[in-house]
Amino acid sequence: MKIIVVGAGLAGLVATRALQQFGHEITLIEASDGIGGRVRSDVVDGFTLDRGFQVLFDAYPAVQSWLSLPELELCPFDPGAVICRHGQTSVLTDPLRDLPASWAAIWSNAATPFDKLRLLLLSRSLTRWSSAQLWDGPDISTLAYLRQRRFSTRIIEWFFAPFYGGIFLDRSLSTSAKCFLFDLKMLAEGRTVIPSRGMGAIPQQLAEGFVAAQTTLRCNTAVVGLVHEETRVVGVRLNDGHALIADAVVLAVPAPIAQQLAGLALPSEAKGTITLYWEGDTALTTNRKLWLNANSDTFVNNACQLSAIAPHYAPAGRHLLSASVLGVPEYSDDELYAAAEADLQRMLDYDPAAQQAFSRYRRLRIYRIPYAQFAQPPGIHPTLPANRTSQAGLYLAGEYTEASSIDAAMTSGEKVAKIVHHDLTTPNH
Ligand SMILES: Cc1cc2nc3c(=O)[nH]c(=O)nc-3n(C[C@H](O)[C@H](O)[C@H](O)COP(=O)(O)OP(=O)(O)OC[C@H]3O[C@@H](n4cnc5c(N)ncnc54)[C@H](O)[C@@H]3O)c2cc1C
Numbered sequence: 001m002k003i004i005v006v007g008a009g010l011a012g013l014v015a016t017r018a019l020q021q022f023g024h025e026i027t028l029i030e031a032s033d034g035i036g037g038r039v040r041s042d043v044v045d046g047f048t049l050d051r052g053f054q055v056l057f058d059a060y061p062a063v064q065s066w067l068s069l070p071e072l073e074l075c076p077f078d079p080g081a082v083i084c085r086h087g088q089t090s091v092l093t094d095p096l097r098d099l100p101a102s103w104a105a106i107w108s109n110a111a112t113p114f115d116k117l118r119l120l121l122l123s124r125s126l127t128r129w130s131s132a133q134l135w136d137g138p139d140i141s142t143l144a145y146l147r148q149r150r151f152s153t154r155i156i157e158w159f160f161a162p163f164y165g166g167i168f169l170d171r172s173l174s175t176s177a178k179c180f181l182f183d184l185k186m187l188a189e190g191r192t193v194i195p196s197r198g199m200g201a202i203p204q205q206l207a208e209g210f211v212a213a214q215t216t217l218r219c220n221t222a223v224v225g226l227v228h229e230e231t232r233v234v235g236v237r238l239n240d241g242h243a244l245i246a247d248a249v250v251l252a253v254p255a256p257i258a259q260q261l262a263g264l265a266l267p268s269e270a271k272g273t274i275t276l277y278w279e280g281d282t283a284l285t286t287n288r289k290l291w292l293n294a295n296s297d298t299f300v301n302n303a304c305q306l307s308a309i310a311p312h313y314a315p316a317g318r319h320l321l322s323a324s325v326l327g328v329p330e331y332s333d334d335e336l337y338a339a340a341e342a343d344l345q346r347m348l349d350y351d352p353a354a355q356q357a358f359s360r361y362r363r364l365r366i367y368r369i370p371y372a373q374f375a376q377p378p379g380i381h382p383t384l385p386a387n388r389t390s391q392a393g394l395y396l397a398g399e400y401t402e403a404s405s406i407d408a409a410m411t412s413g414e415k416v417a418k419i420v421h422h423d424l425t426t427p428n429h
């Protein structure tokens with residue numbers, strides 16, 4: 001059967017691979033000049049710059065099923081984080097997985113001894129829960145959940161707000177506690193990693209599995225509408241004026257675009273972020289942890305010396321630094337860099353040598369991503385759309401049918417392929 005998949009992000013790529021395995025013929029249409037969607041990397045002056053700082057949890061179930069992890073040459077972060085506040089740093093980590101830092105973590109003033117014990121017990125208990133159990137049942141915000149579990153205000157403000165704020169792009173911790181628990185489970189069960197050649201290696205590997213006889217990829221081609229035959233969707237209209245006809249159409253575009261194309265109400269509230277990159281001749285740290293900004297009135301939420309984690313991200317002898325800002329304030333590049341540099345200098349107050357070295361760093365590039373994730377308030381997940389729509393022939397794939405993550409996008413792609421295959425091969429459907 002002939003199937004059109006619109007959008008070559010992770011959801012569209014996995015959908016294409018899975019449909020190909022079922023023996024179908026797929027045309028994958030992508031509006032931009034390449035594959036990967038929100039997971040792409042650029043090479044600038046020999047530096048690998050992900051289009052927005054992001055990481056992979058190698059325990060993600062869909063990642064385990066669809067990627068050959070050894071070939072990605074994964075570079076792990078060390079567990080936990082360095083908390084920067086008022087010119088001092090402290091380390092919080094998982095003592096069972098990070099022995100070298102556990103002594104420092106025991107003495108860290110970022111959390112009470114009870115906090116450390118509670119966090120350890122919670123993350124261990126999550127390894128005994130299935131993912132399905134985690135997503136079930138009533139929901140509250142991450143903040144309400146942490147308070148319910150009697151975590152102190154200090155660990156909430158110093159650690160959870162910047163750490164999970166960086167993951168959900170929401171420092172207020174108003175995101176669903178289901179997301180928090182799922183990610184804590186992933187952190188407890190696996191590593192936080194980046195591929196040695198950039199996050200863009202993930203979609204590249206998925207596309208390497210395309211079989212030319214079954215899959216045609218068309219980049220720089222946007223779908224601008226659907227073609228109907230009576231009530232059935234039978235194809236798509238392209239921006240070059242042509243139409244393509246198929247047995248089924250899978251929309252694997254971000255929710256706001258799927259909403260426009262399909263006329264369906266889909267989750268559309270956006271969480272945005274900005275990533276800034278610098279390079280320099282001296283490493284600010286050899287630490288492989290994320291740095292969290294635990295000051296009040298923050299501009300930068302988190303930062304990291306990426307080349308300490310993945311040396312190929314920088315040419316030999318050079319060092320790459322990234323910083324993430326939550327939201328997309330309307331600043332010029334200069335204003336963004338100036339505000340971020342001031343905040344990073346404040347985070348580095350504990351180390352004058354690092355401050356000196358950073359003042360010599362060169363600005364590389366800024367990425368503004370107004371739609372990085374969709375907002376996930378408590379209770380949203382059971383209301384997310386199904387892959388099968390009420391319009392015959394039309395299907396949805398994308399993170400927004402599951403949750404906002406790499407795992408969710410890939411899971412959605414896998415699920416939609418099974419449903420499309422079922423519908424096309426079941427008589428009278
Ligand atoms: C900065 C940032 C940080 C993140 N951090 C993390 C993280 O640390 N961990 C994590 O798990 N997740 C993270 N995420 C989220 C994760 O990257 C996304 O959830 C996931 O990549 C979404 O994949 P998708 O296939 O659903 O959508 P997309 O990647 O958005 O793919 C949709 C594709 O459709 C194409 N398209 C759009 N309109 C059309 C059209 N009309 N015609 C044809 N093609 C079209 C787009 O160009 C795009 O390629 C982050 C995202 C960003 C941006």
